[in-house]
Amino acid sequence: MLDGRPALGRMIPALTAGTISAPMTTTPDVLIRARALTKQFGALTAVDGVDFDVHVGEAFGFLGPNGAGKTSTMRMIACSSPMSSGELSVVGMNPTKQGAQIKARLGVVPQIDNLDAELTVLENLLMYARYFDIPGESARARAAELLDFVQLTDRANDQVEPLSGGMKRRLTIARALINEPELILLDEPTTGLDPQARHLVWDRLYRLKSRGVTLVITTHYMDEAEQLCDRLVVMDHAKIVAEGSPRELIERYSTREVLELRLTDATRASLNGRLDSVAERVEDLPDRILLYAADGEQALEKIHAQQIPIESALVRRSTLEDVFLRLTGRTLIE
């Protein structure tokens, strides 16, 4: 398993066309391929005919509000949930028939930690290694490396239960790496963590990516998607509504800059659409007005020229959040 070399250094998947067993209709560098992938729970359609490809070595994101179908999609990729219809290939194999073989090559970080709370940090890793039939000596060497990688070496013999949320998350990530997976599925990896813990997790995921491991991430944090994902799809109501790199999505669905204006109620009442000519798109929010424009400063100058009194103005770059809210709406989804 380890043949003496540092395992993490070897995590660059030797995934040439020849090593993929029984390829379906995939090209060599496509690790996950979904066509018309559908998941139904009784009358509810959780995933409604989605198409996507995930390539070797990329970080691919599923972005979307709660209930959009991200987790259901992830569970189908993880071979934890049988698909209802469509076509799915993961590491070149069919999840319906080769679930166990696929799982042997995946690492899964679930949304809610499911560690063995009664066991120690180290025992959690060693026990998980047993499920993958990793021999004892390799498992111990690998566990030691992974504890170092997620900075938990000094907690190796502590029980899991009193650990902080960030430490449990890092242990869950380490556990998902025990079988040297070429593909790691992370379902909302930093939900509920404090900023320091989030950045540490991001840093580790970034390192994995730079070692060639393919990451698939679901998140509803825009900063997380922008930080980590090379390419992402936005899901809403069980469907994919947009696909591209964060940059592409911003270009396609937003403008380069956004001007945020705060006006008095009296001013707002007397606007009569005078702002519409200033920007490509105007969004009226209860507390402020957003003007989407290629050049925010220029838009602001035009407003000054019209002598509209402004309480405050802020020019910022467009973010993925603007794209996300445009695509999935501002209504609270519950």
Added chain:
Amino acid sequence: MTAGTSPLTALRVTQRNLLVYRRTWRGSVFGSFLTPLLYLGALGVGLGSFIAAQDTDALGGFTYLQFLGPGLLASTCMQTASFEATFPIMGKISWRRNYEAILATPLQVHHLLFGEAGWMTFRLTSISTVFLIVLVIFGIPTSPLALLAIPAAILTGLAFFLAIMAFTATQKNDAGFAAIFRFVVNPLFLFSGTFFPVDRLPDGLEFIASLTPLYHGVALVRGVVLAGPDLASWPVHLAYLVVFSSIAGFLAYTTLRRRLVK
């Protein structure tokens, strides 16, 4: 070797439970060993001293202590197995989601089931062995045949473990467990032949009692420990327990799979 293909893979789940048990065994000592001993002392020795003088014919010619001892062995296995099939299994299904973690690896639902059964067999073996030693100390067993009480008690426990596990896999939360103990486990403990022969029950109730797995478990264990009149009917009891456990095991697999793979 691809993980998950060998039937022995299920032992990983057993191993996991043993690893956890190394930390938590203290809590199980009272229920599995000390409580039955208190019953044996209070009822077998204490109350039994009244019964011995009056009516041992109804007990097949044995003292009450002799009658009660093997019955308690079988019921203790039922109680421990029933408990293990409720809260701990629910924890692994939904509170701590350990099964979710295991199913993300090459292991599958049948590995969980066989692994848990293996773990339960370990627990039942240790309980019935200790219990049998206690019975020997009390001078209850009449022949080496008594050693067969260990597999008989294990089978009794497994029957309940699998049946209640099937129930647990259908439950959203632990509210139903109180009903299982109140309306199934405790009535069986009291009325399935552990404390008195079921022929002392009214006819209708006697018939119902004779349909329960504990009745057959008690009769089988008592038969081999005392080598008395119960021994003759051992094939019936054994066949009942094997068939019951097989059906319960199949149901446990189906319900667990429906719960965990969706």
